[in-house]
Amino acid sequence: MRRYYYSVYANYYAYLANYHQVEELDRKYKNLSDLYRDSVFMLLPPGTDREIIFADKLIFSHKPEEAIQKLKEQLRTNKDTKRRVYLYYVLSDAYAMCNDSISQMYYLAQTAIQDLHMSVREYAALQKLGWQLYKQGNLERAYNYLRCSMNDAFDCNSRLRFAEIKDYSIVVNKAYIDMQNQKYVTMRRTVIVTVMLVVVMLASIIMLVYWMKKLQRMKRLLAENNEQLTITNHNLAITGKIKEAHIGRYLSHCVEYIEKLDQYRRSLVKLAMASKIEELFKTLRSEKFIKEERENFYKEFDRSFLDLFPNFVNDFNQLLPEDQRTYPKPDELLNTELRVFTLIRLGVTETANIAYFLGYSLSTVYNYRSRFRLKALHGKDLFEQEVMAL
Template sequence: MKKTIILIVLSHVLAFACMGQSSNERILKELDEVIGKKKEHCEERERTIAQLKQRLANEYDNAQRYTICSELFTQYLHYQADSALHYVDEMERYVGSAKPQRAEADVIINRADAMGVMGAYNEALQTLEQIDRNLVTPDVRLKYYYAMRTYYGWMADYTIILSEKEKYIRKTACYRDSVLMLVPEGPGRSISLAEKMLLESQFDAAIPVLNKTLSAPMSMQEKAYVNYTLASVYEAKGDVEMQIYYLAQTAIIDLTMAVREYASLQRLAWVLYRQGDIERAYRYLRCSMEDAVACNARLRFLEVTEVFPIVNDGYSDSVANERRMMNIFFFTLAVIALLLVIVALRLYSWNKKLSLMRVNLSAANEELKTVNEKLAQTGKIKEVYIARYLDKCVSYLDKLEQYRRLLEKLAMASRIDDLFKTIRSDQFLRDERKNFYMEFDKSFLELFPNFIDDFNALLTDDGKIYPKKGELLSTELRIFALIRLGVTDTARIAHFLGYSLATVYNYRSRIRNKVKVNKEDFEQEVMKL
């Protein structure tokens, strides 16, 4: 565990050498991670304590029992103060088996330390007054001075009366001077010296002393004290960023060591609160309060409770603001969602209309295609019939010319009887009309080769019509061929075929009576063939 802690702290020190003031967020995130693992660090300390208790249960030598109880006291002092006090009582049981003078003084000082952590300051002072510093060894006297300096430091922090606070600060300074007279060179001396410089406002002199100490070998507890003192120096200088950094470093060490009686985290929380980081300040104070209660550290609990209501109110306001912002956000989101639904519905409606337009457009395209086909077909019909009409006209002119010459020959030969006979004969017209209909039939069937079959498909079985041998179209088929070409007027059909109106009407009526489709739609169907 100690190796892990040393590696963590060394990494922090090395990282700080290459980081600026903007790195505080990084170290605060590291502290957040350590707080998240607080239970694991406490479990590790509990395992260490359990091993010591097991050793104590199996040990029969009272001197060794005294030593183990001393170790248990050290483990419990800043972790669970009432348990630490219990093992002071256990040490007193075995004090006779240890070095008498040193053991008795250690028990007294340890008892005072435990009482001080628990807030029993008067009892702690009364206990320390049992020691005659003139009769103890220098190392015990140094430990006594440390205890008295710590006691008056607690009293200075605890009292709210300014005159009393100043008195306790002076006494703390006196015992610090006593410590400096006895403490050897090392981290302990550097820390005390820096504290003295801090009280004398020698900030720039204190910082190099502490920075040099950080690079020297020391215990994790001493490293925490160095970082905490650096934080105090930078606080006095007004450098908030560096104060935050070193308080965070101290808190990381404290929590990694599973220390519950500390001042770093609650001080850091208050600084962060003033910096506007209310959520983190609230979490740090909650952690500090939980640890102070678990340790039964009265002073630390009071320190937390002094600022916790303020931070809690700020946190509550922050939470209320966040909730209000969330409500606004959700309301805005709901409005946006509603707008999206409306837009979606509009898009769906537009898409539906667009689909309908596509269907209509497709139908229109089909109709246009049909019309184009009909136009193309009409154009073809016109092309075929115009060509044939021109050919027929030329042919008629030639025949008329031949007919004129025939009459001229008969007249010149004075064949009057033959002339009158030829003029009175209608054979010429019959032949030409027959040829005309034959040409019409050929032209029509070239355009509509399936007309006869398609036309008969509209008729019943007994009403089907087929041309006679030697014919292309019968009279009935020719009538409806004209209708297919768009000639629907009975008078025009009669004139074209040389029939009377009644004859054409009868043909049309007779055929209409033999159709399978609706009689009214029959001729429309013929026009589609």
């Protein structure tokens, strides 16, 4: 009972020293606690408990290295779980005085593990470990350990442990809340930035799709233009060949016509030299030569025009009602009516020029033009424009 009595007073004055704010009283209570610890030490038989009290006294006397040596000797020999818990805890205090925070946290962790195995809820190791972790910057684990210590102290109604944890918990909780707030702010910024990036990405995708479709349309249009250009080039090449052929035909026709005129001149000269005056005058008065040449010219013109516009007759008649359409006779390429509009298709629009070219009277050409304009399916004002577009 005396040993128990001294032990209670040693702990009593140790707690008073820890929780007192006056430095002079702090020294006083620590000295009293040490005196009672000596009394306990004198009454204890040799063994682990006596070595633990002695190590505690060495720590109080600022000799932590000696305390560590003695405590580790006991750890090697003593396998009792309850005694090892005290050895771990006092070792943590010794390393704390040596400023070895890693070893201190190790032995605090060992103490907390043993407390857990023995279902002890009124403990001091876990809260000290949490505080050390806080000082090391491991705020998440520090908060969890102190919260667990607070809950256990509250559940087992340990007011002393609750008071010990309270100071630590206030600081750690504030730091933890600040960290969570910072995480929330960071997360909110991240969400905002992510949303903005998603919006930008969606806009980029929309623009990309838009430009891809536009590019496809441009490619398709370019392909169509290239195809049309190829057709145009082909038509131009054909047109060039046709022009070459018609130029050659025109030159041949001119040479042929010059030869005919020369033959005609020679025949007239022969008649004059033979003094066949009546026959000469008869020949000069005859229109046979002119008529034949005009017919040959019309045939050559018809052939050349239809080489350039092979579908002109059918296309021209599509502009007229069925009962008003005109077609050349079987032995003709074009008739007189069609020739008027072939010249309009070639850009000769003046009535006088058409009449002069075809050898018709102005009234004849005018009547043809007026008659077909009145028959046109799409109106007389558009008829000749449609003819020029054939």
